Amino acid sequence: MALVTNNDLQTPAMNPRVSQLLTGMETIRQKIREDSPVACLITDSRRVVPGALFFAIGGLRTDGNLYVEEAVDRGAVAIITEENLGQHFPIDYIQVSDVRKTLALVSRQFYDAPDAKLGVTGITGTNGKTTVSMLTQHLIGGQDQVGLLGTIRYDLGKRTLPSFRTTPESVDVYALLSQMVDHGCSEAVMEVSSHGIDQKRTYGVDVEVAVFLNLTQDHIDYHKSMEGYYKVKKRLFTGETGRRPRAAVINVDCAYGRRLLSELPDGVGAISFGIEADSAIIRADDVALFADRTEFRLTWPEGQIQVCAPLLGRYNVSNLLAALAIARAKGHEIEPILQRVMTFPGVPGRMERMDEGQPFNVLVDYAHTDDALIHACSMLREITAGRLIVVFGCGGDRDRSKRAPMLRAALAGSDEVFVTSDNPRTESIDQIFSDMREATDSERAHYVSDRKHAISLALDCAQAGDCVLIAGKGHEAFQEFDGTVIPFDDRQVARELIRLKEGAF
Template sequence: MKLAEIIENVPALAVEGSLDRDITGITYDSRRVMPGNLFVAVRGTHTDGHRFVNMAIDRGAAAVVLEEDASLSPRATRIKVRDARRTMALAADRFYHHPSQGLKVVGVTGTNGKTTTAFMVKSILEAAGVKAGLLGTVQYEIGSRIIPASRTTPESVEIQDMFSQMLRTGCGGVAMEVSSHALDQHRVDGVDFDVAIFTNLTQDHLDYHGSMEHYFEAKAKLFGMLGAMRKAGRAVVNADDEYGRRLVGRLGGDHAVVTYGVLSDATIQALDVRVSADGTYFVVRTPQGTRPIQLPLIGRYNVYNALAAISAGLALGIDFALIERALATMHPVRGRLEPVPTKHGFHVYVDYAHTEDALRNVLSTVHELTKGRLIVVFGCGGDRDKGKRAPMGRVAHELADFAILTSDNPRTEDPQEILRQVAAGFPPGTDAKHLIIEDRREAILRALEMARPGDTVLIAGKGHETYQEFANITVPFNDRQVVEDYLSQWSMRWKRCA
């Protein structure tokens, strides 16, 4: 495709060089530049793409997009813009021929619930006969190909490339998680959404956004995109959430809005909610009538996830019987209150809960189902929002019988300092209710050794992750694998003793 076509709708501040160049691809990584590529100099957290512009040209870049004046080789066309990230998103959408316009695109944003809701939406699309892709925290799915996710929402170039691949593999839809970082960094600019879902907003990522208000504004950007392109777009919003109600008020009559909830008189409402160890039952009331829903997932918070997915399915015109069938056959999402089978009379779950609200939800759920003691193992990530650490400790004190505080992903912070900040959430004189064990493997093993028949062990914070990040190294680590190895060794010891 010619460079002139790619930047046709880009508000360039200056252009030096020919626009008649053939562009073979778009990248923001100078190490991956191929001859004929358009290189976009993007400023990141730790590095600045402007430092590598000449390297990109040496590797064959035909053109470069940047925000700064620079003296460059005449071998490449220079395009100066105000916002390189937005330019990259729009250019990628054009280069890949607007692939989102050929897909039913459902975007899910919010602090908690994005992953499970996205998996539910994908199941509903496929129950309706629409082959669907997935972009989210756990994995990316393109046709039959599953790719481990590097981040919740990829960069704009990857998004458009994967959408294009989805079309080529016969996909007609995609469910995608849309993070606040992605919205703030224009990664989904150019994506034409059919439905945008708002799950909830609670404290997280304030290390990046600075305040809950800025965090909310980042999330709200998704809904400002609805109707801006070819599709009309519909908003699906949790009316039980304070920020959800604010969002509904802001959208007003300018957008088609579907609300959902349990406590509020929403468009889609859940009634008669019952949670058991086998799953969750509720009755859903819609404008088309009421229907019973049986979810094989446990937890009242999964009712909200299901309501969001139901609302999206109905907004897309999918028959309710197909929606009901899709939800009834859902499998637990990896690392989302994922049970680890045991034969020793106690239960073990691995969960991704890493915010105060998420930890409260999952502890409340397992607390209802636990006959004995509830033991929780968790920590908080380093180089992330410090304001949620003590509140998470407080929640563990309130809802668990015993807590073992341990390392999550410390990154560049001192693990012991993180743990001290989490422990500050426990009231004075409650040392007997918690223990600090920095080594995560040792902490998990201690919890399993403590467990007796009727108890529940919840290992929270990392969920599906298969690594642990330290200052200068990332090492393999899998909560579930640690549990399975321990249980396997226990079984072998039991057999020898017998």
């Protein structure tokens, strides 16, 4: 049977007809004569096969309506579009006002509403989505019972796929949720990006628990302002994504979280969390940070307990509080859940230690915003006896306004900074460096265009008791240069360099 947009995704055994998939949906114009069975839902004309229902989606770089004829030639049974294709169009077509919304609703129908058979948790926020989603999965049941859609991977119960997007297109979301149901999952945890919300990739998903972690500057090139960014995130909690969550988990340490809490619609139960926040339902006090663990006193309405967790840093205390709040929202008791914390294996590329016997600490982290760098540096300062050395870069073809603040954050939080490449894409590294230099001309900022060389220099600079933070890419195993993707894994590169330099330490 034909595939959706990823060769690992399956389609249902029964092929509904076009009219069945559109039952109850608003349309502007329909020309349905053949009303053929639909084998698959396709958004890329190059993947159209006989029996496909093709959705002509307009995008930032291209417009699916330009490829309608190709879809017809390849055997599409019907086209769904926002354009009027005319009565003489050779195959069935349906004109709608919002093709992305229609894609989501049709996908849900096509896959027999798999979200309704799962307890879905949707997690949004600028930082921490991956850690909280994977921690929640671990705490409330593990991979066999709890499916996961996120930045690093898609866990589908009995199989795992590499992630191809933090929040996939809606047709893929429903296809993946369907596989979770087929493989025996009872729960699903999803990272929900702001792009995913705005582009209706999660439209119609029956989210049981919606989670807000934080909001700091990111994606302003897309959302235009922090207010616009916030309002998109807010949709997950208000029902503007098609369905209203039954519960909201909200970080009240964040000003935007406190605002969201005050703006929740009636009927959405709220569980707040925070560090030393008296108003929080789940709270951490007396936080003590160590090089290999974190300790704090956990307080919730029914009790209080001292916690020792293998996660490093104050912001990981916040991430753990979020996961515990999610578990509570789903009816779990806190103390039994806490027993699973010590067995959490960690998250690839999130404060991941590279230990090859060197006399200083080396960590790889995904921090790629100024706020994330501030928190990462602050945390490492508290557990580092010597100097803190940071390697980081800014991505090309992305928000230029975040570059200078990122350099300021790195310089403010560390002793030495090696500025380097981080997915330059089609943009000149010199232009990226120029934008960053607007922050300062500090002699502590060293500009090295080759990322491997920058990491090597940072390691050469480190002495016993120091810490090297390699930030920005985390788990990613590639770099993007002018349309070309090349293998590059900060973790692998760091380990290899440390071993090569072993005699010098």
